Amino acid sequence: MLLTSVVQDMEFNKIKGNMEMDITGIAYDSREVVEGSLFVAISGFSVDGHRFINKAIEQGAAAIILEKEIEITEGIAVLQVPNSRNALARISANFYNNPTDQLNVIGLTGTNGKTSTTYFIKSIFEQANQSVGSIGTIGTMINNKLIQNKNTTPESLNLQQFFTKMNDTKVDSCIMEVSSHALNLDRVAYSKFNIGIFTNLSPDHLELHKNMEEYFFAKAKLFELTSDFNVINVDDEYGQKLINIVKVRQAKLITYGIENSADIFPTDIEYTFEGTTYTVNTPAGSIRMKVNLPGAIYVYNSLAAIACAYCNDIPLSVIQKGIQEVGGIDGRMEVVYRQKDYKIMVDFSHTEDALEKALTTIKPYVKGRIILVFGVYADTSESGRDKRYGMARVASEYADLSIVTSDNPKQHDPNVIIEEIAGAMDEHQGDYKTFLDRKEAIEYAVEVSNENDTIFIAGKGHERTQIIGDQEIPFNESEIIFEALKSKKYFVKSK
Ligand SMILES: CC(=O)N[C@H]1[C@@H](OP(=O)(O)OP(=O)(O)OC[C@H]2O[C@@H](n3ccc(=O)[nH]c3=O)[C@H](O)[C@@H]2O)O[C@H](CO)[C@@H](O)[C@@H]1O[C@H](C)C(=O)N[C@@H](C)C(=O)N[C@H](CCC(=O)O)C(=O)O
Ligand SMILES: Nc1ncnc2c1ncn2[C@@H]1O[C@H](COP(=O)(O)OP(=O)(O)OP(=O)(O)O)[C@@H](O)[C@H]1O
16 A cells, blocks of 8 residues: 555654555564564553664665654655554554444443453344454454454554454454553544443553543543444443433433433342343333343343344344353353352452452352452552552452452562552451462462352453463463362362
């Protein structure tokens, strides 16, 4: 594609060089540059991409987009832009001919529930004989092939490539999780979303967004990109705030909720440990639903999916089948081992709100004690400290015994994190033990557990690695649990 076409509608300050040259591809990483590429230099969080411009030219870059004043070799086209990440999103959409124009794209945002809601929507759409692609925490799924993602929401270039692949392979709908980081860093800029879904907002990622207002406005950006429907949880405080912002927009507002008046709402809810049944009421009629995951959180997630399916004119009987077909979700309230009233569960709860909701969900069904294994995945900043404090409060309030340990400490000192959690546990008079090593923490929980106890291991969910420093170490909680259970002869006979 000609460079002039690649940069069409892009805002830039300065140009140098031949704009009529042919561009073979785009790269934002010098290591990915091939002959004839357009290299975009990004001032990153850890390194400055401008440092790799010469490397990119050596590798064959024909043109450079940059933010800074840098002297570049003759013969190379150079464009200076105010924001390289935004420019990358613009040129990627141009280069791939705006693939979201041909795709039904559903974007989900919110602190918790995005992945679970994606599963429900995917299942309903597949019942409606649609070919569905998905992008999110689990990876990118195209025609049942899973591609691992570095990020929940990939960088704009990769994203436009995935959308193109979906179009090429006749995918009808793409369901994607849109993180606040992605919205802030323009990864989804210049993509069109037919439907935007907002699940909820509670403190998380405050190291990037500084405060809840900023975090909320990052999430709200998704709803500037929606064309047809905005689906919003009316029971969430920030959902209400978003409704006030989007109600005047062109995309139609559809609300869901349990407590407040909504377009899509449940009645006659019956909760059990195995799951929930309720009657869903929609403008198209009412029908009984069976959700195979426990608690109000999965009523909310299924309602969001039903609202989305309703917006796509899917009949209620098909929606009912789609919701019921979701038998369980990897690492979401997953009962890894059960022997009568003894249970070991693994869950992805890693925020204060998620942990509180998960523990209140299981509490009525626990005969003995709740033994909670958890750590806090957060940096060592002030906002990370709030998260440690909040999760310790929840642990003290709902668990009979907490085993405090590491959860992806990355480059942060896990001892500091654990010490702070322990301090907050003391303040809230929680009963706890600490183990730096997460494996030892799980082993200890199994060792001290009794016949009627429930061990709840929070934080890693579906993840199969633990990130310590720069290393991603294999870490399989199910394997550790079963190994530890061997010492408890009474329990190992059956799952
Ligand atoms: C903090 C953060 O958001 N970092 C993201 C950011 O990386 P960065 O700016 O730090 O990149 P960098 O390493 O400084 O490099 C700067 C530039 O130099 C380039 N480079 C670097 C080395 C080299 O040899 N040559 C070269 O050209 C890099 O390709 C890059 O363009 O831009 C990268 C490209 O888009 C992202 O992959 C990366 O996400 C990292 C992996 C990350 O951990 N992000 C998290 C915080 C995140 O985004 N999470 C959200 C939400 C998760 C959730 O709650 O579900 C997500 O969507 O994943
Ligand atoms: N609607 C909800 N409200 C609050 N907590 C929820 C909700 N749904 C799920 N959770 C809790 O949050 C955890 C993560 O759920 P899920 O993976 O669906 O969220 P997510 O938004 O995709 O998270 P992430 O952005 O971290 O990938 C679950 O294991 C559960 O404990």
